Amino acid sequence: MPAEPLATVVGLLRDKFDLALPETSTELWHGHPVWLDDDLPVAGFKAYPTFVTVLFWRGQAITDHSGKLNASGSAEMSEYKLKSVDDFDSDLFDVWLQQVRELEAA
Template sequence: MERGRKPGKSPICYVKAYPSYVTFGFWKGQTLTDPSGRLDAGGRGMAGVKLRSLADIDADLFAEWLHQARAMEATAGS
């Protein structure tokens, strides 16, 4: 039996709802490249962005963050 990390068992992002906003963030968000400066650092290396309306979503920026986070996780698993 092979031991180690299993695909899909290490989350890369999270969503948390509050009464007036939603936080979309990354478990290792502080290591992502973020030229926009929108990611706010949290605890344990996490970082996220508060979304108060649909206008706060930049699809291209979020896709870039997701690509970075996924690539980082894939590299860590090899």
């Protein structure tokens, strides 16, 4: 578990993902929570000592008017790094997670 205030960020993310992705299951992958739809990952996060990285497996298909999502890796993933509670924008996560749900339903 990361140190405060990142532990607060982790709690906010877990609550937000659980609420926004009710049709998914949650598992630990390499010690980090990942939300799965039909055993395929859709979202997750990984806590480091100074930040938390949020991952969306099909994140490059998300329309992000904020410009905060960054392409990650060679697949379709995108990421967003939170360094404090101030980086957690509940409304922005609602928009992103709605698109995650729509992508998974398609």
